[in-house]
Amino acid sequence: MIRRKKMIRDIALICLAAMSVLGLTSCAGRPDPNQNVIITEEKEVRLVNLFSPMEKTDPDAENVARSAADTTIAMAEEKLGVTVAYRTYTAEDYQDKTYDDVSLDRARSNMDDLYLLNPDTIRKLGSEGVLMDLSGLDCVKNLRDVVKTANTVDGKLVAIPQEVVVYGLFINMDIFNEYNLELPETPEEFLECCRVLKENGIETPVGANRWWLETFVFAQAYADLYNGGNTEEEIAALNSGAARYSDYMRPGFEFLQEMIDCGYIDAEKAYISEAIEGEGTDFLTGKIPVVMAYWGAANTETAYGNTDFELQVIGFPSSRGQMPVMSMTGFAVGAEAEHAEDAMMTLDAILSDEALQAYTEINKVISPSRNVEVECVPALKPLNDRVGEGVFVLGCNAGMKVEQWGNTCLIVRELLNGATVDDCMAAFDRLQEEALDSYK
Numbered sequence: 001m002i003r004r005k006k007m008i009r010d011i012a013l014i015c016l017a018a019m020s021v022l023g024l025t026s027c028a029g030r031p032d033p034n035q036n037v038i039i040t041e042e043k044e045v046r047l048v049n050l051f052s053p054m055e056k057t058d059p060d061a062e063n064v065a066r067s068a069a070d071t072t073i074a075m076a077e078e079k080l081g082v083t084v085a086y087r088t089y090t091a092e093d094y095q096d097k098t099y100d101d102v103s104l105d106r107a108r109s110n111m112d113d114l115y116l117l118n119p120d121t122i123r124k125l126g127s128e129g130v131l132m133d134l135s136g137l138d139c140v141k142n143l144r145d146v147v148k149t150a151n152t153v154d155g156k157l158v159a160i161p162q163e164v165v166v167y168g169l170f171i172n173m174d175i176f177n178e179y180n181l182e183l184p185e186t187p188e189e190f191l192e193c194c195r196v197l198k199e200n201g202i203e204t205p206v207g208a209n210r211w212w213l214e215t216f217v218f219a220q221a222y223a224d225l226y227n228g229g230n231t232e233e234e235i236a237a238l239n240s241g242a243a244r245y246s247d248y249m250r251p252g253f254e255f256l257q258e259m260i261d262c263g264y265i266d267a268e269k270a271y272i273s274e275a276i277e278g279e280g281t282d283f284l285t286g287k288i289p290v291v292m293a294y295w296g297a298a299n300t301e302t303a304y305g306n307t308d309f310e311l312q313v314i315g316f317p318s319s320r321g322q323m324p325v326m327s328m329t330g331f332a333v334g335a336e337a338e339h340a341e342d343a344m345m346t347l348d349a350i351l352s353d354e355a356l357q358a359y360t361e362i363n364k365v366i367s368p369s370r371n372v373e374v375e376c377v378p379a380l381k382p383l384n385d386r387v388g389e390g391v392f393v394l395g396c397n398a399g400m401k402v403e404q405w406g407n408t409c410l411i412v413r414e415l416l417n418g419a420t421v422d423d424c425m426a427a428f429d430r431l432q433e434e435a436l437d438s439y440k
Helices: 002-018 064-080 099-108 119-127 138-142 145-150 173-178 186-200 214-229 231-240 245-260 267-274 280-286 340-350 353-363 376-387 405-416 422-438
Strands: 046-052 082-088 113-118 165-172 290-294 311-313 324-327 330-333
Touching: 046 340, 064 082, 064 113, 064 340, 064 353, 082 119, 082 340, 099 113, 099 119, 113 119, 113 340, 119 330, 119 376, 119 405, 165 173, 165 214, 186 245, 214 231, 214 324, 214 405, 231 376, 245 405, 267 405, 311 324, 330 340, 405 422
Parallel strands: 046 082, 046 113
Antiparallel strands: 113 330, 165 290, 165 311, 165 324
16 A cells, blocks of 8 residues: 555656656755744735745755746745745655645645645545636636646636646657658557667667656547547546546557567566656667657756757657647645635736746746747757647546546556556546546
């Protein structure tokens, strides 16, 4: 049980860490997370308590993502005259409790005002009525439709992110050009590329880790659901049990099984490898020509932002062509928050176009606002173009009764560890049955 909790905790933090580039910077002088000093010698401070996995950035620390977030917090503080107090999760403080566990406990107990939440937590708290409806905020009119879709529960917009995290395939174009390979659009074309690469001496064409192989599955599972014009109807069918998640997921799992059987990915290594750490060196040295990663990995020299070869980032193969896979965490306000009015005003400020422009310029990511554009590096242009066309799938959706990202990640890991595709589909069926029972 503890081991499974640790795995789920790791998945939750990986999801949040995508927003924070490659890791959290350690900050000296950790504050008491429950300290609530609101009186100064001069006047009462308008306090807003924010619960998140990270502290306010040390001014001397190099952490681009936190610098971006803190910039928007500072803008809100100056504009509104509020003080945002960070209440921070650390694994050592909470033992075997996951970030999601702690977020649920704190939100249900009205311990904070603002929360940075993972998708499954957004879904649970939203369905319980614990989160404020944010649809009346001024910033909402500028949001992309995908952001509202991913964070709407029972008709209420209960969370909003500061960025949309997009995953894609990172391709070493020097190797692809050497073997006259076109960038693949469909699963069949991708497998053919892998066949050619392997036959030409590249032992393992695709570098993988234990966290991100589900991106292949989502692209194939939901290409039609999110791009076929019947998104709401199909999700309603899944939520009612009229349709089965396993039917959507099977093609992607059969695809992964074929990759394993053909030796295009090393299942044993992927099962134990951390994101980027496991495959990054082989990709950068040209031993492996294909890896999967998130948008920000192309913007930082600590990942794939400074390669010695031509890099292209494309969507995952699907029946509708190259498919970006999106994920997002979200800020939410407790429905019974002590400082609810100031919390709502603070959230509106940090999600304004002005604040999001500052965030995006620092972090070089896709904004949740339609009005804020990112100047992406050339390698990201293929992925950015697809997003600009409105072509994508969501790897998380608070409107689905079965949590997507974490559950699919764990079931993919079972496939890597020797489970059959049928075993994996049975696991999805059990999850759906449990979800349906919990909503009765």
